[in-house]
Amino acid sequence: MLARGDVDIFLFSVGTSASRELVPHAVEGGAVAVDKSSAYRLEPGIPLVVPEVNPARALEHAGILANPNCCTIPLTCVLKPLHDAAGLVRVRVATYQSASGAGAQSMERLRNEPQAEHDLRMDWDFDGEEFDEESKLRAETQKIMELPELPIQATCVRVPVMVGHAEAVWIETEDDLTPEQARELLAAAPSVRLEEFPSPGKAAGIDEVLVGRIRRDPTVEHGLALFLASDNLRKGAALNAIQIAELVLRRERAAA
Numbered sequence: 001m002l003a004r005g006d007v008d009i010f011l012f013s014v015g016t017s018a019s020r021e022l023v024p025h026a027v028e029g030g031a032v033a034v035d036k037s038s039a040y041r042l043e044p045g046i047p048l049v050v051p052e053v054n055p056a057r058a059l060e061h062a063g064i065l066a067n068p069n070c071c072t073i074p075l076t077c078v079l080k081p082l083h084d085a086a087g088l089v090r091v092r093v094a095t096y097q098s099a100s101g102a103g104a105q106s107m108e109r110l111r112n113e114p115q116a117e118h119d120l121r122m123d124w125d126f127d128g129e130e131f132d133e134e135s136k137l138r139a140e141t142q143k144i145m146e147l148p149e150l151p152i153q154a155t156c157v158r159v160p161v162m163v164g165h166a167e168a169v170w171i172e173t174e175d176d177l178t179p180e181q182a183r184e185l186l187a188a189a190p191s192v193r194l195e196e197f198p199s200p201g202k203a204a205g206i207d208e209v210l211v212g213r214i215r216r217d218p219t220v221e222h223g224l225a226l227f228l229a230s231d232n233l234r235k236g237a238a239l240n241a242i243q244i245a246e247l248v249l250r251r252e253r254a255a256a
């Protein structure tokens with residue numbers, strides 16, 4: 001068992017197998033664990049939290065809180081205000097994920113790879129129909145948004161960029177939502193910043209999710225298309241974990 005000592009919260013980012021082994025010991029020792037791996041994200045009863053989207057869930061934990069996938073976090077930050085205003089009917093997303101999302105070895109490989117050899121990669125587990133990254137993005141978004149039946153179709157690829165994930169998103173809503181209304185909603189949304197042409201380079205070192213290219217999708221009745229980018233090492237990983245921890249500590253201090 002991990003001795004709690006003076007530690008109230010452990011932030012785990014050690015991979016799925018290590019988290020499954022270590023997180024229960026931390027909780028048994030009396031601490032709260034915020035885990036970044038996929039070990040607990042879809043476990044019933046364990047909150048999967050994006051503080052701008054479902055902060056109340058962070059206060060319902062039994063010792064473990066899960067930190068979502070680095071593409072799910074920025075996606076839900078953008079979807080939440082649009083859903084609250086017009087209701088989501090369907091979401092389609094294509095992700096363009098940087099090398100850093102696969103870890104330090106992937107980044108080192110990209111550094112040492114001749115530019116002529118740069119190409120798209122799909123380095124996730126494949127079940128014959130889709131990659132596990134695609135199914136995780138769908139299931140995690142449904143859980144965080146509390147829309148278990150929401151149709152979500154994802155296509156994920158790894159691009160030769162060092163840091164920063166980008167996503168092309170097409171949404172269909174119950175009520176009509178103009179691009180102008182969507183921009184107003186997103187401009188007021190927490191951790192979201194409007195940018196005419198978002199890109200990983202512009203998002204590097206920035207805590208907010210950049211969103212732009214907001215326009216009509218004429219292929220459906222109430223459709224919008226948009227593009228977002230974020231620093232996946234910030235609002236995709238470390239920053240989200242810290243924000244979750246702050247929610248928990250704020251409640252504990254208020255209770256004291």
